[in-house]
Amino acid sequence: MKQLGVTAPRSAFIVGISSGEVYRPVAPEKDASLKESLRRVWRPNMGYRMAHALVRAEFAPLNIKRVHRVWKEGKFGRKRRYSKLKTGRSVPFCATCANEVWTVDFIFDSCFIGTKLKILSVVDEFTRECLALDVSTRLDSAAVRSVLAPLFETRGAPRIVRSDNGGEFVSRMLSVYLSQSQSGSHFTDAGKPWQNSFVESFHATLRRDHLDVEAFCNLAEPQIKTAIYRRITTRFGLIRPLAISPRRSPRKVQAPVGLRPPYA
Numbered sequence: 050m051k052q053l054g055v056t057a058p059r060s061a062f063i064v065g066i067s068s069g070e071v072y073r074p075v076a077p078e079k080d081a082s083l084k085e086s087l088r089r090v091w092r093p094n095m096g097y098r099m100a101h102a103l104v105r106a107e108f109a110p111l112n113i114k115r116v117h118r119v120w121k122e123g124k125f126g127r128k129r130r131y132s133k134l135k136t137g138r139s140v141p142f143c144a145t146c147a148n149e150v151w152t153v154d155f156i157f158d159s160c161f162i163g164t165k166l167k168i169l170s171v172v173d174e175f176t177r178e179c180l181a182l183d184v185s186t187r188l189d190s191a192a193v194r195s196v197l198a199p200l201f202e203t204r205g206a207p208r209i210v211r212s213d214n215g216g217e218f219v220s221r222m223l224s225v226y227l228s229q230s231q232s233g234s235h236f237t238d239a240g241k242p243w244q245n246s247f248v249e250s251f252h253a254t255l256r257r258d259h260l261d262v263e264a265f266c267n268l269a270e271p272q273i274k275t276a277i278y279r280r281i282t283t284r285f286g287l288i289r290p291l292a293i294s295p296r297r298s299p300r301k302v303q304a305p306v307g308l309r310p311p312y313a
Contacts, residue, residue: 144175151207152248160265182279190220206232
């Protein structure tokens with residue numbers, strides 16, 4: 050403004066502010082540290098409630114409305130999604146306690162050299178704990194049985210194993226094994242993955258936090274890294290709360306029902 054020959058009071062009058070504002074020092078931003086922490090824990094499609102649960106211990110006591118305000122100012126919001134029409138039908142055999150309903154499904158990825166990866170995940174529907182992650186290039190019904198067998202021995206057989214209608218899950222060999230283990234199977238309707246929503250939600254987290262941030266060169270690398278990821282999220286990664294109220298970790302969900310924590 051000095052180069053244009055306009056004084057500070059005149060410039061303040063033009064923009065409609067007090068002339069004292071020109072000489073007042075800029076106050077430091079009180080939410081700078083909170084905004085930096087939110088930027089550190091931010092992941093794609095994460096909501097402000099999950100972010101509040103992750104930084105709550107660092108800034109305690111922390112009001113969730115303050116996190117929401119800073120979240121909006123920093124434009125950390127998730128992508129807009131359109132809600133689907135609800136049919137009113139509930140999922141049958143909903144879990145009411147731990148080790149009652151297990152959900153199994155496959156998720157796919159690939160290596161740099163083009164090798165296709167097939168990952169089998171087993172999730173407890175009540176505690177949301179990942180019980181197994183098996184990575185290979187080919188997984189059939191025998192491989193599914195070999196993954197479930199040690200889990201049945203250490204944890205006991207669940208009442209229901211929920212899966213889709215894939216050939217690996219509807220095979221006679223796996224059906225006979227589940228029947229001998231006094232465990233039933235429930236298959237979701239064709240074209241309705243929401244009926245197996247818990248494992249689908251886990252797959253979204255697995256892809257966002259692990260598969261999309263790791264680069265695999267051969268088969269051994271994803272097997273090792275995925276085993277480390279599951280071990281961290283199960284044994285050491287207890288700081289990440291579940292996306293359910295009151296946002297407790299799988300270990301804290303297990304405690305009230307008396308289950309022995311895995312790998313304790």
